[in-house]
Amino acid sequence: MLFSHSKQTPPSGNASLYFWGFILAFFTQLSFAGESQRLDLILEDEALPGIAWTFVDKSEVLSGGNGYADISSAKSMTASTKVQVGSVTKTLLAVGVLHLIFEGRLALDANVEVLLPSLNWGNPWRGEAPITIRHLLEHTGGLDNLRMWQFLNSGVSPDTPLAEAFPNDHDHLLRLRTRPGSQYSYSNMGYALLGMVIEKVTSERYEDYLNREVLQPLGMLDSSFSFITQDQDPRLAMGYFEGAVPQKSVPLFLRPAGQFTTTAADMQFFLRFLLGSGSLNGGQFVASEHMENLGRPSTTDAFHAGLTMGHGLALAARDRHGVIGECHPGETFGFRAQLCVFRQEQKAFFFAVNGDDEVADYERLTAYFIDAMNIKPLAQTPVIPNGALEQYAGLYTLAPANMAEFAWLDWVFNSIWLSVDRQRNGLLLHSLQAQPRLLLPLGDGLFRDVERSVASHVFMGKANTVLSYGLITWKKASPLPLLLAWASLVAGAVGVLYIILRGAWLTLRGTSFANSALFLPWICLMAFAIPAYLYSRQSFLQFGELTVASALLTLVSGLLPLSLGFALFQVRRRRKLILPDLLAVLVSLQLCLMLVFQGELPMVFWR
Structure with a gap:
């Protein structure tokens, strides 16, 4: 294990306090060095490459790394290794927004539709409940999360204007689905809009503003909101998917929501700030009342009904492993991260793993740090029997x-x-x-x-x-519509499987199949293999783009219900009715029509 340790310097002239502080720091470091074996075992069990971490405990700060920053070169992960943090980015961007509010350049309840009038807004509650900065920070604006083309798109560059993620010809992109402030619904689009608000207020790129006005005052000199790749900076750890498949940095359409590079050593400064009352370098940086509400919901119906769990201005109250913290997870291509603050105990931790694995249990890492920091468990709220x-x-x-x-x-x-x-x-x-x-x-x-x-x-x-x-x-x-949907789905799947198997059987037998009523839908179903193959040959980042693969998928999926409709016409015209063929066409067609009605067919992921 590689780790570093730092301790806040005691008042000058108190040699005794300094001596005993040094002794305490030494034994704390020695104790945690023994604990690192547990961390190594978790990485090994979960098949994760490496982890960079830091935690703050009152005056004590420990940061370090375990495992590998780069598997191919056996480069170790350390506290100074640069990592990407995904949506943990949102917490730092939120602090930047709250700093603008403290300076009086922005208001927490400012109308975002007024600030960004060029966007194609769809707010049916505009008159009574405009969408505000607070709503975007708390994910209560009613916005969609993201679209596939905003997420997986190789056509994005680090300099792509943020407004290109919100083209005006997409009428439903910024359509609000719930009344602003009433419900939480996580939205990457919402934080991308906050980046646009920063640019509107400051008249500069949001990255430049936050790098200068947030990161530099915090002392986070090894961190950046700007796009960085492993080719540009060898200190940046390589990201990995399952099976140790390497993945370099990827530019994002919605980059204010997830583009940030940092080190474990730098994140200790941010954790200390989050544990404070908003002061920085001898002056107030964020209003103290806003710091108190970083992890407290304030507007939702659930909050007004008595639920204290929810998302605040930057973090979410999280009840896990017997303790409650104000946390934010992060995930981006090749990385996973977690940040948690325990304000009452004046403790906090951050970790970033350079492994994005759908099977790995990252909660083991969260539980490990809660245990290592000795966060005191809470007594469970007593149960009140309910007879109704x-x-x-x-x-x-x-x-x-x-x-x-x-x-x-x-x-x-x-x-x-x-x-x-x-x-x-x-x-x-x-x-x-x-x-x-x-x-x-x-x-x-x-x-x-x-x-x-x-x-x-x-x-x-x-x-x-x-x-x-x-x-x-x-x-x-009512469960009835869902039961009908499931019945439709199961029956349609059976019908599609019948068409595939019957077509394959007749073809293998050498029987003339071209005159069969099932021929066209069978050809259409077989044609799905073409876009599937083309998708396998292109980068996964192109999934949300208009490519030959996506265009063929749209075409084939759109032709399927038409081919089934023609097959139904053909089956009914035949002198000899083949009942299984008729049933297969009917149940397959009804499923397709339901998917068309629900907007799932044709399959379009590039708009």
């Missing part, structure tokens, strides 16, 4: 889904079901994505996940038909 749990049982659907582009898929696969667990006097939350969770009643519509310390969920609205856990909101719904 049946009123909450039923189906709940996302309201809204995080990405409008995949709203139908979220509705089908990410809806939840609540049932009553009489034996444990609670509610069981069922989903397709995880094991059932037990929610215990706390009174006034509040419930606590059995593994949490305080209220984690709240029911609200008329007849308690809306459920929120601060960062996701569901609304009670």
Whole structure:
């Protein structure tokens, strides 16, 4: 393990205090050196290349690195290795916005639609609830998260103007889906808009402003909002996907939401600032009341209903591993990161891993630092028995889904079901994505996940038909439409599989298949292999672009329902009706028509 240690210098002239402080620092460092073996084991178990980390504990600061910054050269990760942090970027950008507010150059409740009038806004609540800076900071503006073409696009350069991510010919791009301030819904687009606001107010690139006015005063001289690649700076760790596949830095359309390079040693200065009251270098940098609300929700319906968990001006209150912190995770191509602040204990930590692995359990790292820093666990809020749990049982659907582009898929696969667990006097939350969770009643519509310390969920609205856990909101719904959708999906999948297998069987037998009613839909289904192959030959970053692969995918997926409609006409004309063929065409066609109605067909990811 490679690590560095620093300690705040005591007042001059107090030699005894300095001596004992040195002894304490030495044994703290020695103790943590032993702990590093646990960290190495986690990296090995989760197949992660390396980690850079730092934590602040009152006057003590420890920072270091484990594993490799570059596997090919066996270069070690250290506290001075540069890493990318993904969405942790948002916390620093938020501080920059709050600094502008402290200086009086911007207002927390300023109307963003007025600040950026050239954009094609779609706010049906414009008169009563304009979208404000506060809403963008807290992810309560009602905006979509992002679109695929904004996320995966190789046509972006480090100098692409931010406004190009919001073209005016996209009528629904900035359409608000919920009343501003009422609900949390994570939005990368929202923070990209904050970057545009900074540029509007300062008349310069947001990167230049934040590098000079935020990073330099903080003393973060090895950090930058500007785009940096491993080719430009050998100190930048290589990012990796699963299987140790290297991935260099990628320019982003929505770069204010996730483009930031730093070191573990630099992040200690930011952690110290977050633990304070907003002062910096002898003067106030951010208003103290804004610092107090960095991780506290303030406007949402869930907050007004009594739920304290949620997102504040820069961080989200997070109840995990028996403790509550104000945190922000980050993910970008080849990297994962986490930042957590425990204000009452005056402790904080940050880590960045140069491995973006969908299988790895990054929560083990969070739990490790909470344990290593000896964060005191909270007593769990006591349960208040509730004899009327049946009123909450039923189906709940996302309201809204995080990405409008995949709203139908979220509705089908990410809806939840609540049932009553009489034996444990609670509610069981069922989903397709995880094991059932037990929610215990706390009174006034509040419930606590059995593994949490305080209220984690709240029911609200008329007849308690809306459920929120601060960062996701569901609304009670009839299960019938969802059951019909599932029936349509299963039947359609069976029909498509029948067409594929029957066509393959007839072709292998040498039977003339060209005159079959299933010939055209079979050809269309087989044609999906062409864009699939072309996608495999191009960079994953081109997934959101108009390429030959994406154009063919749109064409083939658009022709599929037409081919099925023609096949139905052909089947009905035949003198000899083949019932399985008819049923296969019918169930496949009904699925396609449903997907067309839901906007899922034709498949278009480049607009």
